[in-house]
Amino acid sequence: MRKQMNLIVIGSAMIAGSFIGCSNKPSEAEMKQLNDLKAEVSSLEKAISARESEKAELLKAIAEKDAQLAICLKDKEALQQHIKGMQ
Amino acid sequence: MKYFIRLNLIALLLSTIAFVAIGQIELTKDEWQKQITSLTTSRNDLKNKLEGLQKEVANLQKQDGEKALALKQCQDEVAALHGKEEAPFIAKLDAIDARINELTRLSNQDLWARKAELDTVQKWISNARKDPLSALKKFKDRLDSQQGRLDALKKNLEQIIASGQIMPIYTVGTWAKDRDCLWNIAKKPKIYNNPFLWPKIWQGNRDQIKNPDVIHPGQKLKIPPKAKLTKEERSALKRYWSNKQGK
Numbered sequence: 001m002r003k004q005m006n007l008i009v010i011g012s013a014m015i016a017g018s019f020i021g022c023s024n025k026p027s028e029a030e031m032k033q034l035n036d037l038k039a040e041v042s043s044l045e046k047a048i049s050a051r052e053s054e055k056a057e058l059l060k061a062i063a064e065k066d067a068q069l070a071i072c073l074k075d076k077e078a079l080q081q082h083i084k085g086m087q
Numbered sequence: 088m089k090y091f092i093r094l095n096l097i098a099l100l101l102s103t104i105a106f107v108a109i110g111q112i113e114l115t116k117d118e119w120q121k122q123i124t125s126l127t128t129s130r131n132d133l134k135n136k137l138e139g140l141q142k143e144v145a146n147l148q149k150q151d152g153e154k155a156l157a158l159k160q161c162q163d164e165v166a167a168l169h170g171k172e173e174a175p176f177i178a179k180l181d182a183i184d185a186r187i188n189e190l191t192r193l194s195n196q197d198l199w200a201r202k203a204e205l206d207t208v209q210k211w212i213s214n215a216r217k218d219p220l221s222a223l224k225k226f227k228d229r230l231d232s233q234q235g236r237l238d239a240l241k242k243n244l245e246q247i248i249a250s251g252q253i254m255p256i257y258t259v260g261t262w263a264k265d266r267d268c269l270w271n272i273a274k275k276p277k278i279y280n281n282p283f284l285w286p287k288i289w290q291g292n293r294d295q296i297k298n299p300d301v302i303h304p305g306q307k308l309k310i311p312p313k314a315k316l317t318k319e320e321r322s323a324l325k326r327y328w329s330n331k332q333g334k
Contacts, residue, residue, distance in 0.1 A: 026119040034119060037126040044133035051140040058147035065154035072161035075223045079168045082222035 169219040176220045180229055183211050187236050195243075199253045202244055208237055254291070254309040261304045269299050272308070279313050286320045286327075287311050299327060 026034070114122070186208050190198060212234055220226050247253050257278065260267045269289055274282035289299040291311040296302060316324065 024116045025113055026116055030119055031114075034114075034122055034126070037123065037130060041126055041130050041133060044130060044137060048133060048137050048140060051137065051144055054144050055140060055147060058144065058151055062147065062151050062154055065151070065158055069154065069158050069161060071224050072158060072165060076161060076165050076168065078222040078224075078227070079165060079219055082219050083168065086217075086219070 165223070169223075171218075171220055173220060176215070176218055176226065179211070179215055180226065180233070183208060183215065183233050186211075187233060187240070190240055191236065195247045195252060198240070198244060199247060205237065205241055205244065212237065249312045249314075251312050254311060257288075257308045257310050259302050259304050259306040259308060267302065267304070269296075269302065278310055281313075284313065284316065286316055286324045287314075290317075290320050290323055 186204065190201065190204060190208070193201065212230060215221055215230055221230055248255060257272060259265075259272070262268070265271075269285040270282045273279045273285040273288060279287070285299070288308055288310060289296050292308050295306060295308075302308070
């Protein structure tokens with residue numbers, strides 16, 4: 001019985017040892033580097049998304065101003081002709 | 088003792104499962120390296136993209152500013168050209184709209200009774216078009232829309248008259264002043280603009296015209312809708328001429 005118990009204890013120790021001894025894990029510092037990099041990428045993605053929204057808004061604003069300017073120029077021309085016609 | 092062995096076996100099994108699970112969650116060095124490489128590439132790409140976008144945004148902001156300036160300049164030039172406050176002109180347009188809305192809501196009978204107002208509104212629109220502000224698109228569009236609605240009202244009125252639902256009334260003037268006879272009345276542009284349609288007026292007023300050569304000042308004649316002479320009207324005309332020749 002004692003033999004069996006010894007075998008079990010030794011077996012357990014071997015299995016546990018194999019897990020611990022054979023592990024090839026990154027260190028804490030390396031994991032921090034990875035997490036920092038992930039955070040940086042996420043932050044860049046957010047910044048790009050914000051810039052893209054800003055760009056879309058600007059494009060819209062420019063298009064609106066272009067349309068208003070076209071109307072204004074037509075108004076100016078029509079007004080000049082109207083005034084000429086009245087004279 | 089047996090109990091102790093079983094307990095030990097269970098503990099061994101559990102610890103094995105825990106080790107395997109932890110091994111699956113935690114990264115290996117190779118996986119860490121792969122992720123670092125991939126993320127570094129992404130970061131560099133994103134940095135380049137952000138830099139490009141920032142340049143584009145700055146350029147667009149500049150363009151936006153320039154456009155705003157050009158627009159302001161154009162608007163100032165337009166304001167200087169007409170040199171007027173828009174508010175009084177807008178009030179005139181509002182009054183036209185209000186009157187057209189009022190006329191549009193009228194029944195055919197009431198519209199007929201107030202038909203003179205259509206001419207008044209037409210005058211208002213024509214006067215508004217003389218104002219330099221009417222050349223501006225926003226006002227021109229509004230005036231065009233008002234003209235369209237007024238035209239629709241006029242057309243509606245014409246249809247009411249043409250359908251015979253309502254007959255215009257003409258009050259006969261004197262021969263000395265107005266030269267009113269059925270021929271001349273039919274000739275008037277506002278009546279038929281065609282003297283040969285005079286039998287229509289005659290036949291439409293048989294109750295008060297026995298002899299078409301005789302009408303009296305102050306007589307109120309119904310004016311039937313403008314159309315070709317009907318069979319009855321042509322027959323009446325024939326009879327009229329035969330009677331004349333008989334005399």
